[in-house]
Amino acid sequence: xxxxxxxGGGSVQAGGSLRLSCTAFxxxxxxxxxxxxxxxxxxxxxxxxxxxxxxSTTYYADSNKGRFTLSRDDGVNTVFxxxxxxxxxxxxxxxxxxxxIVGDVHLRDNYKHWGQGTQITVSS
Numbered sequence: 361x362x363x364x365x366x367x368g369g370g371s372v373q374a375g376g377s378l379r380l381s382c383t384a385f386x387x388x389x390x391x392x393x394x395x396x397x398x399x400x401x402x403x404x405x406x407x408x409x410x411x412x413x414x415x416s417t418t419y420y421a422d423s424n425k426g427r428f429t430l431s432r433d434d435g436v437n438t439v440f441x442x443x444x445x446x447x448x449x450x451x452x453x454x455x456x457x458x459x460x461i462v463g464d465v466h467l468r469d470n471y472k473h474w475g476q477g478t479q480i481t482v483s484s
Contacts, residue, residue, distance in 0.1 A: 362386040362458050362473050369454065369478035372446055376482070380441040382456030382475055388413075388437045391458050393465045396430075396441050398452035398480075408454065410465035411439055419465050424450075446482045453477045 368380040382394065395410035410419045411430045418430045429442045439456065455478075457471035464470060 362388060362391065364456050364458055364473055364475035366454075366456055366475040366478045369480050371481040371483065374447055374482055374484050376446050377442070377444045378446065378480060379443065380454055380456070380478055380480075382439050382441075384437040384439075384458055390460050392462050393459055394439045395457045395459075395465055395471060396454055397457060397468060397471075398450075398454045399477075400449075400452040403452075405455070405468055407466045407468065409441060412465070421466075443480075446480075448482050448484045451480060451482050453479050 363385045365383050366380060370378060372378055391413045393410050393412050396408040397405045398408050399405045407421050408424060409428055409430050411432060416432060420428060427445045431440045456475040458473040459471045461470045
């Protein structure tokens with residue numbers, strides 16, 4: 361089992377940057393991937409980005425390729441989501457997630473462990 365603690369977030373104007381972090385506590389050795397999802401008002405939770413725990417391969421949603429970047433600090437089992445050139449449509453609650461399943465990293469249902477959520481608001 362793993363517990364996920366998120367930090368960061370807040371409000372920014374369009375074009376600005378923010379960074380989120382997600383630290384995993386517990387059985388991190390067995391994790392297969394960590395990911396970020398987001399829930400915008402009136403919408404379902406959607407995939408943002410993921411990183412494979414074994415080799416750090418990264419995956420991004422088409423909507424944020426070139427703007428969002430994942431990095432990790434293995435020493436503290438933390439994944440960072442660097443968000444640049446933010447847009448109003450990026451406004452959402454962002455959740456980090458972890459899984460022990462080998463499967464499609466884009467699928468929300470593959471993740472059973474979730475962080476507490478962090479609000480990101482981008483104003484125009």
